[in-house]
Amino acid sequence: MKSPNNQREVLTLRALRREAAVLNMAAVRCVPITFKILDRTDFAVAVNIWWKVFGRVEEELVVRDSLVGACWWHRYGLRRSDACGIFWRGKSGPSYTDQNPNPNLTIQLLYSSSSAIVSLKGTGISDFSNPVSGSRTWLKSSSGSGQKVGCFSRSQMENMGNKVVVGAGGYVLEDVPHFSDYIPHLPTYPNPLQDNPAYSVVKQYFVNVDDTVAQKIVVHNNSPRGTHFRRAGPRQRVYFESDDVHACIVTCGGLCPGLNTVIREIVCGLHHMYGVKRVLGIDGGYRGFYSRNTIPLTPKSVNDIHKRGGTILGTSRGGHNTTKIVDSIQDRGINQVYIIGGDGTQKGASVIYEEIKRRGLKVAVAGIPKTIDNDIPVIDRSFGFDTAVEEAQRAINAAHVESESIENGIGVVKLMGRYSGFIAMYATLASRDVDCCLIPESPFYLEGPGGLFEYIEKRLIENGHMVIVMAEGAGQELLSESIHSMTKQDASGNKLLQDVGLWISQKIKDHFKEGNKMSINLKYIDPTYMIRAVPSNASDNVYCTLLAQSAVHGAMAGYTGFTVGPVNGRHSYIPFHRIIEQQNKVVITDRMWARLLSSTNQPSFLSTKDVIEDKAEEPPTQLLDHENGLEGQTRLAQYYEYLTLEERRALEAEIVRKCLARNEQQGIRWAVSFVTNPFRSSYFRVLLNFSSCGRFHYLHLTLNKCSFVEHRNYKIVYRRYASLFFLVGVDNDENELAILEFIHLLVETMDRHFGNVCELDIMFHLEKAHFMLEEMVMNGCIVETSKSNILAPIQLMDKMT
Ligand SMILES: Nc1ncnc2c1ncn2[C@@H]1O[C@H](COP(=O)(O)OP(=O)(O)OP(=O)(O)O)[C@@H](O)[C@H]1O
Ligand SMILES: O=P(O)(O)OC[C@H]1O[C@](O)(CO)[C@@H](O)[C@@H]1O
Numbered sequence: 005m006k007s008p009n010n011q012r013e014v015l016t017l018r019a020l021r022r023e024a025a026v027l028n029m030a031a032v033r034c035v036p037i038t039f040k041i042l043d044r045t046d047f048a049v050a051v052n053i054w055w056k057v058f059g060r061v062e063e064e065l066v067v068r069d070s071l072v073g074a075c076w077w078h079r080y081g082l083r084r085s086d087a088c089g090i091f092w093r094g095k096s097g098p099s100y101t102d103q104n105p106n107p108n109l110t111i112q113l114l115y116s117s118s119s120a121i122v123s124l125k126g127t128g129i130s131d132f133s134n135p136v137s138g139s140r141t142w143l144k145s146s147s148g149s150g151q152k153v154g155c156f157s158r159s160q161m162e163n164m165g166n167k168v169v170v171g172a173g174g175y176v177l178e179d180v181p182h183f184s185d186y187i188p189h190l191p192t193y194p195n196p197l198q199d200n201p202a203y204s205v206v207k208q209y210f211v212n213v214d215d216t217v218a219q220k221i222v223v224h225n226n227s228p229r230g231t232h233f234r235r236a237g238p239r240q241r242v243y244f245e246s247d248d249v250h251a252c253i254v255t256c257g258g259l260c261p262g263l264n265t266v267i268r269e270i271v272c273g274l275h276h277m278y279g280v281k282r283v284l285g286i287d288g289g290y291r292g293f294y295s296r297n298t299i300p301l302t303p304k305s306v307n308d309i310h311k312r313g314g315t316i317l318g319t320s321r322g323g324h325n326t327t328k329i330v331d332s333i334q335d336r337g338i339n340q341v342y343i344i345g346g347d348g349t350q351k352g353a354s355v356i357y358e359e360i361k362r363r364g365l366k367v368a369v370a371g372i373p374k375t376i377d378n379d380i381p382v383i384d385r386s387f388g389f390d391t392a393v394e395e396a397q398r399a400i401n402a403a404h405v406e407s408e409s410i411e412n413g414i415g416v417v418k419l420m421g422r423y424s425g426f427i428a429m430y431a432t433l434a435s436r437d438v439d440c441c442l443i444p445e446s447p448f449y450l451e452g453p454g455g456l457f458e459y460i461e462k463r464l465i466e467n468g469h470m471v472i473v474m475a476e477g478a479g480q481e482l483l484s485e486s487i488h489s490m491t492k493q494d495a496s497g498n499k500l501l502q503d504v505g506l507w508i509s510q511k512i513k514d515h516f517k518e519g520n521k522m523s524i525n526l527k528y529i530d531p532t533y534m535i536r537a538v539p540s541n542a543s544d545n546v547y548c549t550l551l552a553q554s555a556v557h558g559a560m561a562g563y564t565g566f567t568v569g570p571v572n573g574r575h576s577y578i579p580f581h582r583i584i585e586q587q588n589k590v591v592i593t594d595r596m597w598a599r600l601l602s603s604t605n606q607p608s609f610l611s612t613k614d615v616i617e618d619k620a621e622e623p624p625t626q627l628l629d630h631e632n633g634l635e636g637q638t639r640l641a642q643y644y645e646y647l648t649l650e651e652r653r654a655l656e657a658e659i660v661r662k663c664l665a666r667n668e669q670q671g672i673r674w675a676v677s678f679v680t681n682p683f684r685s686s687y688f689r690v691l692l693n694f695s696s697c698g699r700f701h702y703l704h705l706t707l708n709k710c711s712f713v714e715h716r717n718y719k720i721v722y723r724r725y726a727s728l729f730f731l732v733g734v735d736n737d738e739n740e741l742a743i744l745e746f747i748h749l750l751v752e753t754m755d756r757h758f759g760n761v762c763e764l765d766i767m768f769h770l771e772k773a774h775f776m777l778e779e780m781v782m783n784g785c786i787v788e789t790s791k792s793n794i795l796a797p798i799q800l801m802d803k804m805t
């Protein structure tokens with residue numbers, strides 16, 4: 005880690021003032037900023053935006069970056085007013101530049117305030133450039149870190165970036181690209197459907213041009229209308245004549261029930277609805293574009309394929325070479341590309357679309373989301389998932405029959421779900437025979453109070469048998485602890501998992517054998533590939549038909565760069581970047597997981613240490629006095645690693661409970677056992693700060709108490725000022741005393757700014773507390789320790805308002 009003073013250069017008052025003069029411009033809408041990522045290094049980019057200073061904020065800020073998927077990234081502090089900070093960080097391990105020959109990061113800021121200050125800082129990057137404002141001044145160091153403050157006007161963004169349309173009442177349309185965005189003067193034609201006798205009975209068959217689908221349908225009195233997507237369906241005018249269409253279909257990634265149905269329905273839809281005769285199948289996934297022959301597809305040749313599992317086109321992982329794929333599309337004269345696959349496939353589709361657009365080709369790229377894992381965001385569910393859940397019932401049923409037929413029988417069923425446990429969760433909820441469901445999103449442990457072994461023993465005593473369902477990605481961290489395996493990847497770069505089912509079965513057997521605890525009979529069932537290889541069930545078949553037809557309508561209408569899928573039951577066109585920016589995961593603080601817990605009665609698997617400590621600890625201190633209204637409440641939270649909102653809530657609740665429950669003697673006893681070495685390796689994971697609510701509390705700097713607590717796989721360092729607690733989550737090898745110093749510096753800085761700072765100062769000036777933190781910590785590293793430097797931008801803003 006770098007020492008705090010050379011990590012970045014300091015934002016000077018002069019620079020801010022100069023830029024401020026430029027800021028009284030028209031509304032800012034979209035700002036593309038490009039950085040070059042230095043070769044073979046990890047990188048971090050921080051963007052801080054202050055916009056309340058110059059005008060009222062009308063809309064929320066939307067940020068998009070070109071690295072989604074390639075680096076993990078955060079958004080934090082997005083608020084409807086005041087300010088926000090965002091940062092991106094490259095993966096540790098293999099450098100981003102190893103995988104990307106042209107490692108530029110483009111960030112687009114989309115918002116509609118009247119003006120703003122944008123401050124950018126980074127490490128491991130160079131060549132900050134903003135194509136629309138070359139005159140901006142960067143304060144840049146030779147080490148590849150730098151900082152810039154700038155602002156951007158409405159006119160600068162007109163032709164840039166993602167299509168986001170902002171309307172009244174907080175309405176945002178995240179639109180999909182269209183040929184007309186980059187090819188002018190294209191002719192249009194009447195939709196041939198209007199003469200199709202089958203559709204003549206429909207009252208209003210064509211979708212209105214401005215029909216959109218709301219992502220959020222639960223709303224409140226004054227809540228903004230939020231994000232919408234373009235509604236899928238046939239348009240009055242199309243951008244292709246039937247004879248001109250030359251379509252192709254490719255399937256990529258793992259198998260999934262329904263692939264053949266989608267292929268069939270694209271071919272039949274194009275043929276029957278639009279009179280399209282030329283449709284090619286690409287053999288064997290993305291690499292088939294350039295290494296295999298194509299397969300002609302006609303309604304006749306695909307007539308029966310939906311009755312078979314798998315894909316008649318074949319599939320593959322890896323082999324995505326954008327240039328070769330687009331060359332092949334261009335050479336073959338293909339003008340509609342239908343790409344069926346999971347999250348990886350949609351990422352591939354997105355870069356194909358970008359390249360096609362760069363070459364100015366009239367080629368529509370439509371993604372159809374496939375995966376039994378249901379890990380694709382935004383859409384209600386992916387096709388094949390329903391079938392997979394249904395098929396899993398058979399395995400669970402077998403496990404149940406086996407286990408109840410024998411004394412102390414345990415049936416273990418492993419289901420698919422690399423990173424998302426949806427199949428396991430829904431199969432468990434549907435079956436009712438399952439006693440325990442383990443998924444990647446909910447960590448568990450084996451030994452000790454509240455652990456899996458204890459629960460198994462209890463269930464066997466109560467019931468004489470039990471069924472455990474687990475997703476293949478569950479408990480992988482426990483496996484790697486005990487197996488010390490090398491991390492291997494498949495051809496697409498997906499992590500190859502250890503067989504958690506086999507591992508856990510062995511562990512359970514060993515546990516009960518040890519000391520002759522209990523004689524058990526365990527049967528392990530692995531139906532994973534059997535589930536994936538079946539044809540789709542009735543409901544998935546209908547669903548696949550709608551997906552295929554929606555994709556065809558979209559491509560014919562000139563839309564491109566989209567994935568089709570239902571959002572709240574309505575089929576929509578969703579821009580690729582929304583589909584690939586994150587994975588859909590089971591939210592364990594949601595009602596669905598709670599339903600599961602209540603149906604199985606399994607433990608929640610809070611860490612074993614938590615349970616032991618909770619039992620051993622002294623009665624709660626005065627701070628835990630709920631009757632006096634002194635419950636802990638987060639006032640400010642800043643995260644430097646990605647956690648969903650739900651995970652944050654859960655984490656904060658656990659930490660608050662744990663730290664408030666400690667008494668002061670415990671804190672002091674813990675504190676003396678650590679050595680000092682401040683600021684050598686300050687890697688922050690989580691920074692939390694909460695206080696008891698409902699009272700006015702001064703931060704008495706002299707009254708502080710501090711302590712360290714282990715939690716999950718990191719350590720919490722906390723310090724108390726009167727009844728305000730400051731908590732920092734850090735790696736286990738982090739120096740606690742350095743972190744205590746950091747907390748104290750933060751408090752002193754707040755105190756200098758607010759003068760005798762109190763909780764209300766933080767509550768009413770939350771943005772300023774965030775600014776201070778953003779100036780002090782970047783990407784989990786302490787980068788600034790001078791109080792004057794930390795406060796400089798805030799003081800400038802205060803002067804200007
Ligand atoms: N970031 C990416 N950029 C370009 N192509 C990608 C990217 N990620 C994956 N691909 C390509 O997409 C194809 C499928 O990816 P992957 O094997 O991850 O399966 P998937 O589509 O995610 O399906 P699933 O995981 O559900 O089986 C592969 O050919 C792979 O090379
Ligand atoms: O063995 P393969 O074909 O790489 O696929 C396995 C993976 O594919 C998936 O089914 C997703 O398609 C995952 O659940 C699973 O981990």
Ligand SMILES: [Mg+2]
Binds near residue numbers: 257346347348
């Ligand atoms: Mg995938």
